[in-house]
Amino acid sequence: xxxxxxxxxxxxxxxxxxxxxxxxxxxxxxxxxxxxxxxxxxxxxxxxxxxxxxxxxxxxxxxxxxxxxxxxxxxxxxxxxxxxxxxxxxxxxxxxxxxxxxxxxxxxxxxxxxxxxxxxxxxxxxxxxxxxxxxx
Amino acid sequence: xxxxxxxxxxxxxxxxxxxxxxxxxxxxxxxxxxxxxxxxxxxxxxxxxxxxxxxxxxxxxxxxxxxxxxxxxxxxxxxxxxxxxxxxxxxxxxxxxxxxxxxxxxxxxxxxxxxxxxxxxxxxxxxxxxxxxxxx
Amino acid sequence: xxxxxxxxxxxxxxxxxxxxxxxxxxxxxxxxxxxxxxxxxxxxxxxxxxxxxxxxxxxxxxxxxxxxxxxxxxxxxxxxxxxxxxxxxxxxxxxxxxxxxxxxxxxxxxxxxxxxxxxxxxxxxxxxxxxxxxxx
Amino acid sequence: xxxxxxxxxxxxxxxxxxxxxxxxxxxxxxxxxxxxxxxxxxxxxxxxxxxxxxxxxxxxxxxxxxxxxxxxxxxxxxxxxxxxxxxxxxxxxxxxxxxxxxxxxxxxxxxxxxxxxxxxxxxxxxxxxxxxxxxx
Numbered sequence: 001x002x003x004x005x006x007x008x009x010x011x012x013x014x015x016x017x018x019x020x021x022x023x024x025x026x027x028x029x030x031x032x033x034x035x036x037x038x039x040x041x042x043x044x045x046x047x048x049x050x051x052x053x054x055x056x057x058x059x060x061x062x063x064x065x066x067x068x069x070x071x072x073x074x075x076x077x078x079x080x081x082x083x084x085x086x087x088x089x090x091x092x093x094x095x096x097x098x099x100x101x102x103x104x105x106x107x108x109x110x111x112x113x114x115x116x117x118x119x120x121x122x123x124x125x126x127x128x129x130x131x132x133x134x135x136x
Numbered sequence: 137x138x139x140x141x142x143x144x145x146x147x148x149x150x151x152x153x154x155x156x157x158x159x160x161x162x163x164x165x166x167x168x169x170x171x172x173x174x175x176x177x178x179x180x181x182x183x184x185x186x187x188x189x190x191x192x193x194x195x196x197x198x199x200x201x202x203x204x205x206x207x208x209x210x211x212x213x214x215x216x217x218x219x220x221x222x223x224x225x226x227x228x229x230x231x232x233x234x235x236x237x238x239x240x241x242x243x244x245x246x247x248x249x250x251x252x253x254x255x256x257x258x259x260x261x262x263x264x265x266x267x268x269x270x271x272x
Numbered sequence: 273x274x275x276x277x278x279x280x281x282x283x284x285x286x287x288x289x290x291x292x293x294x295x296x297x298x299x300x301x302x303x304x305x306x307x308x309x310x311x312x313x314x315x316x317x318x319x320x321x322x323x324x325x326x327x328x329x330x331x332x333x334x335x336x337x338x339x340x341x342x343x344x345x346x347x348x349x350x351x352x353x354x355x356x357x358x359x360x361x362x363x364x365x366x367x368x369x370x371x372x373x374x375x376x377x378x379x380x381x382x383x384x385x386x387x388x389x390x391x392x393x394x395x396x397x398x399x400x401x402x403x404x405x406x407x408x
Numbered sequence: 409x410x411x412x413x414x415x416x417x418x419x420x421x422x423x424x425x426x427x428x429x430x431x432x433x434x435x436x437x438x439x440x441x442x443x444x445x446x447x448x449x450x451x452x453x454x455x456x457x458x459x460x461x462x463x464x465x466x467x468x469x470x471x472x473x474x475x476x477x478x479x480x481x482x483x484x485x486x487x488x489x490x491x492x493x494x495x496x497x498x499x500x501x502x503x504x505x506x507x508x509x510x511x512x513x514x515x516x517x518x519x520x521x522x523x524x525x526x527x528x529x530x531x532x533x534x535x536x537x538x539x540x541x542x543x544x
Contacts, residue, residue, distance in 0.1 A: 173445015
């Protein structure tokens with residue numbers, strides 16, 4: 001077996017925690033978990049969640065792992081006049097607003113990332129955070 | 137037969153109503169209708185309508201269904217500094233200016249969407265609205 | 273207005289004739305008409321028709337106009353060992369089995385093409401033929 | 409909420425049953441479930457499963473829903489000299505060997521599909537079948 005970071009068991013823990021947080025917030029979400037190689041590991045679309053957010057949740061997760069930072073941080077730099085203006089054109093499309101968060105293990109190593117899309121960016125981030133923090 | 141939302145008969149009613157509105161406004165339009173799964177259901181390009189608007193009308197229809205809102209609403213949030221800046225990079229390209237409108241049935245359920253492109257965004261929206269409202 | 277061959281009125285005549293033939297054959301089809309520039313002009317997906325045939329009907333129509341011949345003719349040449357083996361890789365994907373037919377005016381000039389997908393290639397071709405021949 | 413076929417709860421039942429079958433067979437798999445609109449609904453990559461099978465499992469699920477048949481059935485027709493030779497070029501890439509199966513409800517309506525990739529096509533099909541049959 002190749003080492004690619006997060007296990008499916010951990011990814012499913014993250015998805016489950018994210019779903020619980022979404023229910024708590026009264027929203028329906030698309031939830032993606034990628035591994036250390038930024039490859040898809042687990043995904044769930046809650047009933048009635050936006051179809052367009054399937055891809056956005058995946059792009060948020062990839063973006064978070066591609067640069068090992070929250071997607072919203074990258075978005076601050078990609079505005080007009082910013083140092084990374086229009087970085088969204090790279091990698092077949094990046095998403096740089098909040099909702100993507102790296103997932104770390106107990107040692108602080110990045111082992112994957114979670115991306116959430118389906119509501120306001122504040123809710124997306126809160127749900128992603130609940131998912132990321134559920135992984136130990 | 138599986139249920140995927142709007143029927144072809146309903147979609148053709150929408151296209152016909154949209155064409156009539158375009159004629160009334162003295163414009164020529166590309167008109168797309170997608171179903172609940174955001175899959176193409178009906179399309180018409182009026183004689184002389186912009187070729188580049190074939191794709192735009194399709195992306196507007198998909199965008200409206202992807203997020204169950206008028207495309208122009210999404211565009212307000214995707215401006216520089218906005219919460220969804222550069223969301224247009226998702227889903228192989230979104231269009232977020234007016235002209236895409238969800239189509240609902242009598243119960244208020246989204247059963248598809250219409251996208252119109254070929255004139256000003258005001259005209260595009262007016263024509264899409266005429267099409268969406270013609271579906272019962 | 274730019275001259276791009278077939279009019280929307282003609283294209284809708286083709287779609288209507290194709291739908292009637294599909295009903296006669298007891299099938300449901302995706303029907304695409306493109307103009308002389310191989311750009312989408314009219315489209316209809318009959319209720320319950322294969323979702324995967326949306327794209328195939330479009331690729332058949334484009335392929336027929338791209339080479340001004342029935343798609344099935346091209347397919348004879350694209351087989352292993354044939355002179356055009358794997359031509360399907362060009363133009364973002366071609367479809368070379370039957371169901372795509374050029375549409376000609378009374379003078380024999382190609383003014384567009386029709387592509388049909390949803391059943392056997394024999395039925396697809398028969399429905400496309402009914403559509404193409406309905407245009408005068 | 410709009411109706412798009414299979415629910416997340418049903419999709420997760422399919423994924424769970426597929427994983428159990430994969431364990432029984434001593435393999436590791438990528439498992440995708442799409443809804444009636446061929447949109448991604450649930451996904452799981454078992455630890456150590458081929459990275460290249462992420463996309464293959466998704467294309468198998470889409471292909472099965474696009475044509476409402478097992479992917480292996482389509483593959484019989486897409487061989488050199490077959491009636492659907494090189495159909496794989498449509499829809500941004502189809503996969504036509506076994507491992508994709510439509511998911512039906514109790515009434516026999518197609519409500520989605522499952523695609524499995526990671527082992528032999530016999531194993532892929534067996535795992536997909538276990539998943540599809542677990543949905544009631």
